[in-house]
Amino acid sequence: MSRIAGVFKNLAERNESALITYITAGYPGIESSIDYIRTLARYADMIEIGIPFSDPIADGRTIQYSSYCALKNGISISKIFGMIEPLNLGKPIIFMSYLNPIIAFGVEKFFKKMKAAGTSGLIVPDLVIEESGILRDSAQRYAIDLIYLIAPTSDEKRIKMIGEISEGFVYCVSVTGTTGARERLPADLFSFVKKVKSIVKKPVVVGFGISDTDQIKALSRFVDGVVIGSRLIEIIQNREDLNLYLKKFKEATIRSCVSGHL
Amino acid sequence: MYHLPDKNGYFGNFGGRFIPETLMPALKELEDAYRTLKEDKDFKKELDYYLKNYAGRPTPLYFARNLSERFKGARIFLKREDLLHTGAHKINNTLGQVLLAKKMGKKRIIAETGAGQHGVATATACAVLGLECVVYMGRKDMERQRVNILKMKLLGAEVRVVDSGSRTLKDAINEAIRDWVTNVRTTYYCLGSVVGPHPYPVMVRDFQSIIGHETRQQIKEIAGRMPDILIACVGGGSNAIGFFYPFLDTKVKLLGVEAGGLGLYSGKHSATLAKGKIGVLHGTMSFVLQDKDGQIMPTHSIAPGLDYPGVGPEHAYLKTSKRVNYTHCRDRDAIHAFKILSETEGIIPALESAHAVYVGICEAKKMSDDNISIINLSGRGDKDLGIMEGVE
Numbered sequence: 001m002s003r004i005a006g007v008f009k010n011l012a013e014r015n016e017s018a019l020i021t022y023i024t025a026g027y028p029g030i031e032s033s034i035d036y037i038r039t040l041a042r043y044a045d046m047i048e049i050g051i052p053f054s055d056p057i058a059d060g061r062t063i064q065y066s067s068y069c070a071l072k073n074g075i076s077i078s079k080i081f082g083m084i085e086p087l088n089l090g091k092p093i094i095f096m097s098y099l100n101p102i103i104a105f106g107v108e109k110f111f112k113k114m115k116a117a118g119t120s121g122l123i124v125p126d127l128v129i130e131e132s133g134i135l136r137d138s139a140q141r142y143a144i145d146l147i148y149l150i151a152p153t154s155d156e157k158r159i160k161m162i163g164e165i166s167e168g169f170v171y172c173v174s175v176t177g178t179t180g181a182r183e184r185l186p187a188d189l190f191s192f193v194k195k196v197k198s199i200v201k202k203p204v205v206v207g208f209g210i211s212d213t214d215q216i217k218a219l220s221r222f223v224d225g226v227v228i229g230s231r232l233i234e235i236i237q238n239r240e241d242l243n244l245y246l247k248k249f250k251e252a253t254i255r256s257c258v259s260g261h262l
Numbered sequence: 263m264y265h266l267p268d269k270n271g272y273f274g275n276f277g278g279r280f281i282p283e284t285l286m287p288a289l290k291e292l293e294d295a296y297r298t299l300k301e302d303k304d305f306k307k308e309l310d311y312y313l314k315n316y317a318g319r320p321t322p323l324y325f326a327r328n329l330s331e332r333f334k335g336a337r338i339f340l341k342r343e344d345l346l347h348t349g350a351h352k353i354n355n356t357l358g359q360v361l362l363a364k365k366m367g368k369k370r371i372i373a374e375t376g377a378g379q380h381g382v383a384t385a386t387a388c389a390v391l392g393l394e395c396v397v398y399m400g401r402k403d404m405e406r407q408r409v410n411i412l413k414m415k416l417l418g419a420e421v422r423v424v425d426s427g428s429r430t431l432k433d434a435i436n437e438a439i440r441d442w443v444t445n446v447r448t449t450y451y452c453l454g455s456v457v458g459p460h461p462y463p464v465m466v467r468d469f470q471s472i473i474g475h476e477t478r479q480q481i482k483e484i485a486g487r488m489p490d491i492l493i494a495c496v497g498g499g500s501n502a503i504g505f506f507y508p509f510l511d512t513k514v515k516l517l518g519v520e521a522g523g524l525g526l527y528s529g530k531h532s533a534t535l536a537k538g539k540i541g542v543l544h545g546t547m548s549f550v551l552q553d554k555d556g557q558i559m560p561t562h563s564i565a566p567g568l569d570y571p572g573v574g575p576e577h578a579y580l581k582t583s584k585r586v587n588y589t590h591c592r593d594r595d596a597i598h599a600f601k602i603l604s605e606t607e608g609i610i611p612a613l614e615s616a617h618a619v620y621v622g623i624c625e626a627k628k629m630s631d632d633n634i635s636i637i638n639l640s641g642r643g644d645k646d647l648g649i650m651e652g653v654e
Binding site: 053054055056057058060064068071076077098099100101102103104105125126127128130131148149150151152153154155158162173175176177178 | 270278279280281282283284285286287288426427432433436439440443444445446447539540541542543544545550552554555556557558
């Protein structure tokens with residue numbers, strides 16, 4: 001069992017969904033982002049760390065901006081490995097990277113370093129299963145979970161195929177659109193994630209657009225985890241108390257004994 | 263025989279679909295619709311009708327006698343895409359794609375534009391075919407192409423300013439992709455070059471290959487034989503692919519000209535095939551101008567239509583397979599050719615096309631008047647007078 005799968009198993013036994021928190025590496029500064037990662041690890045079940053790219057087509061304004069700042073700060077994949085390696089967070093680390101920086105770094109070398117740094121999974125937002133060959137063998141060699149996304153536009157056949165190929169969990173994109181906190185999630189989200197749950201045998205995680213505890217609470221009834229990203233970047237931008245928010249977000253993933261429905 | 267791309271959209275090692283999952287079903291829908299409609303008699307008839315009666319095809323193959331005599335080399339012919347409606351080859355593609363979108367039942371068209379030529383051509387096709395049009399354009403490009411913005415607005419398109427990244431063509435494409443991811447169920451993305459995920463590179467090539475098909479027939483009628491060399495400029499590479507494609511199975515020499523900017527060692531150029539490394543940009547695997555960390559680099563060319571850090575995957579294949587040779591032309595040489603063609607032939611070329619004209623002259627000088635050289639004059643230069651004014 002992979003480390004990520006182990007976390008889901010433990011959480012299921014405790015009747016909780018996973019809180020997965022995203023931050024862009026190198027934002028707001030190289031040193032400060034290390035501190036923020038430590039803070040996230042205090043509350044989250046898994047940490048997703050974004051490797052900045054100059055042309056992030058799947059990201060909305062917030063992560064475009066944090067990526068831009070991080071690159072201005074001089075962040076690079078080598079530096080990110082240097083940051084992560086000594087951390088010893090005790091929580092699985094998942095990288096989020098567009099394909100091009102990985103190719104430029106060298107695919108084989110990238111996974112080798114991921115393993116050496118103790119990271120567990122990789123999400124590539126511009127990689128669909130049809131093109132998975134470019135990373136698959138190296139990822140397997142170094143036992144890194146390659147996590148694929150399912151979109152509201154994916155039909156049942158694709159959901160099934162992605163569910164079979166994806167490792168660790170499947171990442172359900174809540175909306176047709178880019179990342180970014182949204183006040184309301186789409187009305188058909190719950191029927192969409194229920195459909196995915198009924199087809200996919202692996203843990204199902206929902207991300208994109210999640211911004212508050214009510215959304216996390218509502219989603220946690222149906223899914224195995226939620227990703228919160230842009231909202232956290234906003235909290236950091238606004239210099240609000242990150243600890244306070246994270247505590248509430250994690251509490252919202254704990255399913256209450258009182259059964260309820262939406 | 264040349265049979266590319268393969269069923270997964272690859273030209274050798276280049277091409278493919280590197281896009282968010284959200285778009286994958288839309289790309290498959292597009293691929294299916296395109297495969298069906300391109301063989302459909304009514305679709306072909308309707309597209310031919312617009313190309314002929316609306317856009318002005320076929321375009322002439324003109325013998326540039328004065329230019330040829332001045333340099334005492336090969337006989338130079340110009341394929342006059344500059345005479346098309348909206349002033350460039352872009353309309354071949356937009357009429358094809360917008361008509362396709364209409365048949366697919368799409369109501370809203372989005373496009374990116376750098377120089378504004380593809381934006382104007384898309385807005386034009388949407389106006390005549392009755393579809394809503396939104397064009398994304400980088401703020402920097404808006405500042406240097408004001409007339410094209412006015413044109414797009416007159417044609418009923420909404421022009422959206424892009425303030426992210428370098429605020430040029432590549433960022434306009436990013437923003438168009440983000441719009442498409444968001445509105446994929448109702449929106450058709452009309453991409454302007456042979457770049458992007460499959461099936462765009464093959465589809466845009468097919469719509470543009472009318473340039474080469476006509477040229478082949480015309481030169482046979484005029485000279486009774488094949489040309490010796492074809493020359494075209496390459497940004498994303500749509501005019502060049504359209505021009506070259508019907509000649510790939512022949513022995514005709516093919517030469518693509520990239521934007522050399524201030525020189526290949528200045529760091530200020532757009533010569534992707536010359537200086538790029540293999541990578542993924544805007545959904546396709548090809549050569550990309552990038553730094554050692556895989557971040558996309560800013561580019562430069564005096565010709566806004568060539569100012570792009572990527573290149574079509576088929577060009578990457580044709581370079582590595584050595585079927586097509588690629589060279590570059592610096593800003594100042596393109597300016598020189600811009601003036602020479604204006605003076606000798608009374609034809610003001612687009613600055614993009616002037617890159618091909620300059621290299622065409624250089625190549626012609628190496629040959630004799632037994633030889634035939636054809637330059638694709640992809641667009642006219644009205645749009646560039648502002649830039650030229652700055653150069654004076």
